[in-house]
Amino acid sequence: MTDPLSLSPLHLDTPEKPYLDSNELIINMGPQHPATHGVLRVILKLDGEKVLGTECVIGYLHRGVEKIAENRTYAMFNPYVDRMDYVAAVSNGLGYCEAVEKLMNVEAPPRADYIRVILTELNRMASHQLWLGTHALDIGAMTPLFYTFRDREEILKIFEKYCGARLTTHAFRIGGCLYETYAGFEKDVQNFLTFVAPKIDEYEELLTTNRIWLERTKNVGVISGEDCIALGVTGPVLRASGVKWDLRKAQPYAAYSKFDFEIPTGENGDTYDRYLVRMEEMRQSLRIIEQAVNTIPEGPIMAKVPKVIKPPVGEIYHSIEAPKGELGYFIVSDGSTQPYRVRVRPPSFVNLQALDRMVRGLLVADVIAVIGTIDIVLGEVDR
Amino acid sequence: MPNFVMSYLGSTVTPGEAGNQFWALVYVLIIFAGVSLAVVAMNWFERKALAHFQIRLGPMRVGPHGLLQPIADALKLMLKEDIIPAEADQFVFWVAPLIGLLAAFTVYIVIPFGPSQAVSDMNIGILFMLGVLSLGVLGIVVAGWASNSHYPLIGALRSSAQMVSYEVAMGLAVVSAVLMTSMKTGTGTLSMIGIVESQQQQGIWFIFKFFPLGFVAFVCFVIAMIAETNRAPFDMAEAESELTAGYHTEYSGLRWSLFMLAEYAAMIAVSSIAVTLWLGGWLRPFPNLLRAPAWDLIFSLFPSLTFGALAAIAVVGAMRMPAHSYFKVQRIGLAAFAALLGLIALFLLVIAIAGRSSDATVAARLCEGIDYVYWFVLKVSLFMYLFIWCRATWPRYRFDQLMRVGWKVLLPITLVVLILTAIVGVIVP
Amino acid sequence: MNPGLHQALIAVYTTNTGPGMEPVATPFFFYLLSGLAIAGGFLVITRRNPVHCALALIVTLIAVANLYLMLYAPFVAAVQIIVYAGGIMVLFLFVIMLVSIERASRDRRFNRFWPVGLATACGLLALFVSAFVKGRALFPDRMIAIPEGSNTQQVASMLYGEAGRMGQYTFAFEIASLLLLVAILGAVIMTKKKI
Numbered sequence A: 001m002t003d004p005l006s007l008s009p010l011h012l013d014t015p016e017k018p019y020l021d022s023n024e025l026i027i028n029m030g031p032q033h034p035a036t037h038g039v040l041r042v043i044l045k046l047d048g049e050k051v052l053g054t055e056c057v058i059g060y061l062h063r064g065v066e067k068i069a070e071n072r073t074y075a076m077f078n079p080y081v082d083r084m085d086y087v088a089a090v091s092n093g094l095g096y097c098e099a100v101e102k103l104m105n106v107e108a109p110p111r112a113d114y115i116r117v118i119l120t121e122l123n124r125m126a127s128h129q130l131w132l133g134t135h136a137l138d139i140g141a142m143t144p145l146f147y148t149f150r151d152r153e154e155i156l157k158i159f160e161k162y163c164g165a166r167l168t169t170h171a172f173r174i175g176g177c178l179y180e181t182y183a184g185f186e187k188d189v190q191n192f193l194t195f196v197a198p199k200i201d202e203y204e205e206l207l208t209t210n211r212i213w214l215e216r217t218k219n220v221g222v223i224s225g226e227d228c229i230a231l232g233v234t235g236p237v238l239r240a241s242g243v244k245w246d247l248r249k250a251q252p253y254a255a256y257s258k259f260d261f262e263i264p265t266g267e268n269g270d271t272y273d274r275y276l277v278r279m280e281e282m283r284q285s286l287r288i289i290e291q292a293v294n295t296i297p298e299g300p301i302m303a304k305v306p307k308v309i310k311p312p313v314g315e316i317y318h319s320i321e322a323p324k325g326e327l328g329y330f331i332v333s334d335g336s337t338q339p340y341r342v343r344v345r346p347p348s349f350v351n352l353q354a355l356d357r358m359v360r361g362l363l364v365a366d367v368i369a370v371i372g373t374i375d376i377v378l379g380e381v382d383r
Numbered sequence B: 001m002p003n004f005v006m007s008y009l010g011s012t013v014t015p016g017e018a019g020n021q022f023w024a025l026v027y028v029l030i031i032f033a034g035v036s037l038a039v040v041a042m043n044w045f046e047r048k049a050l051a052h053f054q055i056r057l058g059p060m061r062v063g064p065h066g067l068l069q070p071i072a073d074a075l076k077l078m079l080k081e082d083i084i085p086a087e088a089d090q091f092v093f094w095v096a097p098l099i100g101l102l103a104a105f106t107v108y109i110v111i112p113f114g115p116s117q118a119v120s121d122m123n124i125g126i127l128f129m130l131g132v133l134s135l136g137v138l139g140i141v142v143a144g145w146a147s148n149s150h151y152p153l154i155g156a157l158r159s160s161a162q163m164v165s166y167e168v169a170m171g172l173a174v175v176s177a178v179l180m181t182s183m184k185t186g187t188g189t190l191s192m193i194g195i196v197e198s199q200q201q202q203g204i205w206f207i208f209k210f211f212p213l214g215f216v217a218f219v220c221f222v223i224a225m226i227a228e229t230n231r232a233p234f235d236m237a238e239a240e241s242e243l244t245a246g247y248h249t250e251y252s253g254l255r256w257s258l259f260m261l262a263e264y265a266a267m268i269a270v271s272s273i274a275v276t277l278w279l280g281g282w283l284r285p286f287p288n289l290l291r292a293p294a295w296d297l298i299f300s301l302f303p304s305l306t307f308g309a310l311a312a313i314a315v316v317g318a319m320r321m322p323a324h325s326y327f328k329v330q331r332i333g334l335a336a337f338a339a340l341l342g343l344i345a346l347f348l349l350v351i352a353i354a355g356r357s358s359d360a361t362v363a364a365r366l367c368e369g370i371d372y373v374y375w376f377v378l379k380v381s382l383f384m385y386l387f388i389w390c391r392a393t394w395p396r397y398r399f400d401q402l403m404r405v406g407w408k409v410l411l412p413i414t415l416v417v418l419i420l421t422a423i424v425g426v427i428v429p
Numbered sequence C: 001m002n003p004g005l006h007q008a009l010i011a012v013y014t015t016n017t018g019p020g021m022e023p024v025a026t027p028f029f030f031y032l033l034s035g036l037a038i039a040g041g042f043l044v045i046t047r048r049n050p051v052h053c054a055l056a057l058i059v060t061l062i063a064v065a066n067l068y069l070m071l072y073a074p075f076v077a078a079v080q081i082i083v084y085a086g087g088i089m090v091l092f093l094f095v096i097m098l099v100s101i102e103r104a105s106r107d108r109r110f111n112r113f114w115p116v117g118l119a120t121a122c123g124l125l126a127l128f129v130s131a132f133v134k135g136r137a138l139f140p141d142r143m144i145a146i147p148e149g150s151n152t153q154q155v156a157s158m159l160y161g162e163a164g165r166m167g168q169y170t171f172a173f174e175i176a177s178l179l180l181l182v183a184i185l186g187a188v189i190m191t192k193k194k195i
Helices: A065-069 A074-082 A086-104 A110-139 A143-163 A185-207 A211-217 A225-231 A236-240 A271-294 A347-352 A354-359 A364-374 A378-382 B002-010 B021-053 B069-079 B090-109 B125-146 B150-180 B192-202 B213-228 B254-278 B293-300 B302-319 B325-357 B361-393 B399-427 C003-015 C026-046 C050-070 C074-098 C102-106 C114-134 C151-160 C170-191
Strands: A024-029 A041-047 A050-057 A314-322 A325-333 A341-345
Touching: A041 A364, A050 A354, A050 A364, A065 A074, A065 A341, A074 A086, A086 A110, A086 A314, A086 A325, A110 A143, A110 A185, A110 A211, A110 A271, A110 A364, A143 A185, A185 A271, A211 A271, A211 A364, A225 A236, A225 A354, A236 A271, A236 A325, A271 A364, A325 A347, A341 A347, A347 A354, A347 A364, A347 A378, A354 A364, B021 B069, B021 B090, B021 B254, B021 B361, B069 B254, B090 B125, B090 B254, B090 C050, B125 B150, B125 B192, B125 B254, B125 C050, B125 C074, B150 B192, B150 B213, B150 B254, B150 B399, B150 C074, B192 B254, B213 B254, B213 B361, B213 B399, B254 B361, B293 B302, B293 B325, B293 B361, B302 B325, B302 B361, B325 B361, C026 C050, C050 C074, C074 C151, C151 C170
Parallel strands: none
Antiparallel strands: A024 A041, A041 A050, A314 A325, A325 A341
C-alpha cells in the first residue's frame, strides 16, 4: 500500500496548485498523539498555520472483527461486539442482539426491553461524560476530566453489579437479558439519578459561559445540515447542525416509544453547539432512565429462543442510536449457526469523513478540538 | 572588622545603598537560598493544589504527604542522561538555560522585603526589573533555536512573541502605578522601596486608589504577568497536546530543571512586582489607621500564628495516618516536621512579644524585619495560589486569540487607565 | 555594642549615600566594559553563525548600558537594556531564525573587496586620531561631577518639559513618535498580502 505522504498533494483537493508552495507544509499527527483519542493518524497540509486539507489514515486498530464473525456462532460473537466501541459497549450489544432477534423473528419480552433501555441510557451518559472530559482536556481545561470520570464511576459500579464487567459488559443476550436485575438495582439507579443531576450543572458551570471556552469552540468546525446528510453523518453532530433526526424517535426500538423525551438540536453546527447538544442529551437520558425505572414491568426476561441459534436464510439491516450516531448491523444469514457476513456500520467511521470538511481554513490547534468534538472511538472506526 | 559587620544592623537603608558589601553579599546568599527553597516548595504546592482541584490527592508516597517529592524529582533529574542533539550548537545549547536563569534571579536584587531589607535599592528599581525580565525572553528564543529541530523552534518563537507582546501591557500598567506615587508629593519615584513608602504616606494601597482605576490596572498587570510567564491559560506554546511541544523539548535532566527553575523564579519575581506596586509591599493591613501599640502587637503575632496553624495541620495529618507499619516512618517524619514548624512558631512568638513589649533594639529590629518579610511573602504566596488556580480552572487560548487579547484588549485598556489616572490625579487634590 | 559608637556608625553610613552612586574602581570597570564592548563587536563581524553574532551583539549592548551607568545615567541604561537588548535583539533573532541561513554560512569568510575595506578603516582611524589630538582640550581628564537631580528627572524635563513649559526636545520627541508610527504602518502595509 502506498504511503499517503508520497502521493502528490493533488488528492488533498487543491487542484490549482499541484506542488507545494514555499509556505506550505505537510505535517503528520499521530498515530501516537495525546489528543487523537486512539491510534488515529491525520496528515495535514498547512499553509503557514491554516489547514488546507487533511487525510486520515486509519487501520491501526483493525482486528478483523467482521471476518471473525464469519467463524463464530451468533451467541459467540456477542462479546466481540463490545470491543468495537469500547466506551459504549452496551449499545453495541443492544444493536447486535436486536438485529439477530429481528432476523429470527423473535421479540424480547417487555421487561427485557426496559432493562435494555435503562442500561443503554446509562451507557449513553457514561459515554458522553468521557467525551466531555477528554474534549475539555484537549482544549486545555484539565479539571473536568477528573470530575466526569469520578461521576462515571457510579455508572460503572452499577454495570459491575449487574453483569460483572465495567467496560466490555456483554450485558444482553439474543432474545433478552440473561441476568435478572439484582436486588437494589432500582434503588441504585434512583440514587444515581439524584446524584448526577447537579453534577451536570457543575460541568456546565465551568465551561458553558466561560469566555475562553466560547472563543475556542464557537464557529470552529462548522458543518451545515445538508453536508451532514450528504456525508452520512449522524448522531449529535447531525443534530447540532439543525437536523432533528434521532433513531429513538424516528424508528423506535426497544421500549423507547413508551417514554417521553426530547431531541436537542443546535443551530450553527459548530463545536459549541455539539457541546450543548451532548449536555442536553445527558439530561434527556436521565429523564428516560427515570421513567423507565419507575414503570419497569414484571415478567420474563428472556424470550423463547432455541439453544442453538440458526436464523433462517436472509439478511437484515438494523440500526440503533448509539451515543456517537447511527450504529447499524447488516447480517446475512445462510441458514447455518454462523453468520455468512456481519457488516457493522460504525458511526465514528462515517462521522470521521466530516473532519476534512470541518477543518478547512482552521488553525492547527482547532484540528484537535474538532477531532474531539466529532467524538470518535478508534475501536469502532477500525473494527 | 566586627564593627563593620555589626554596623549595618542599625542602619535604615539597604546594604547596597550603604555601600556595605559584606551585608549585600549575605543578603544575596539569603535570597539565593530562599528563592531556591521557594521554588521547591512551589513545585510541591502546585502538584498538591492542582491535584486537590482535580479531586485527587497528588504525591503522597515520597515523604509524608509528598513533602519530599520535589527533592526526589530533583535527584532524578540530576541523575538523568544528558542528551544533546547531534546537530545542535553546543555552546548555545549550553548557555540558553543560563540566560533565562540569570535573568530570573538577577531581578531579586531590587525586590524589597522591607524598607531596608533589599540587596540594593536603585533609583530605577522597577525599570531595572522590567528590563532584566525582558532579557529572559532571549534565553527562550535561543533555546528553541539551539535544539536544531523544527517544533521547538516554532514553540520558542511563539513563546517569545507572546512574552514580548505582553511586556507592553505590563509596562503600561506599571507606569500607571508609578504615576500614582507622585500624587501627594509632586515627585514620583521609580524605586521599589519608594513606591511602597509612597503607598504608606498616601495611606492607601494603590489597588484601591482612584477606584476602579488602580484595580483595573492591577487586573491588567495580573493577566499580563500570567502571559509573561507562559502559564495557563496562556501556555499554548508548551502544551503537550498541541503539535509544537515547546522550546524545552530537547532538554533533558538538569538542563530542563534549570528552565523550570527559571520559570518559577520569574513567577515569584513578577508577583513581587504586583505586590509592591499595588498591594503595599511589606505593609501590614492598616499601618496608618491602627497605629496603637496593641495593634502592633496583634499584627506582630501573625507570623507565629501562621506557623502555629501549619504545625497544627501537620499534627492532624500525622494523627490521621493509617495505623499500619508501612506508615510508621511517614508518621514520624510528619510529626518531626510538625515539631519543627512548632519550634519556629514558638521562636517567632518570643521575638514578637519581646520586640513589641520592650524597646530593646535588637529584638525590636528583628521583630520589625520579620514582620515586613512575613507580610510580603504572604502576599506573594497568594499570587502563587492564583497562578495554580488559573491553571486548574481554564482551558487555554489559541495562539492567535492570545495575541489578540494582548494587543487589542489589554493595550487599549491600559492606555485608557493611564490617561484617566493622569487626569484624575491632576483634578483630585 | 557601645551605643555611642553605634550612633556614630549609623551617622557615617546614612550620610554617605548621596544620590546612591559612589564611583568605585572606575578605571577597572571602564577598561573592562570597553574591552567587552569591543570584543563583542569583533565577534559580531567574525562569527560565521548568525545567532552567535546576535548573542555577541547583545553582549556589546549590555556593556554599553553599563557604561551609561558609569556616566550617572541609570535611566538611559535601563531603557537601553529594555529596548535594545530585550526588544530589538529579540526581533533580530526572530528574523535570523525564520530566514534560511544555510546559504549564508557557506559563503566565503571575507569577500574579494577586502583591500577597499581595509583602506576605509585606516582612513577612519586616521580621522579619529587626528580629532583626538587636535581637540584634546575638549576631553576632560577626570570623571564628571555627580549631577544634581536624578537622571530620570533630567530626561523627563528635557523630553516633556516641567513647570508648565515645553521641554527642550518636546517637539522633536512628538515628531519622532509620529514618524515611528508612520514607519510601522508602512512596514505592515508593505509586507502583508492582504489587510
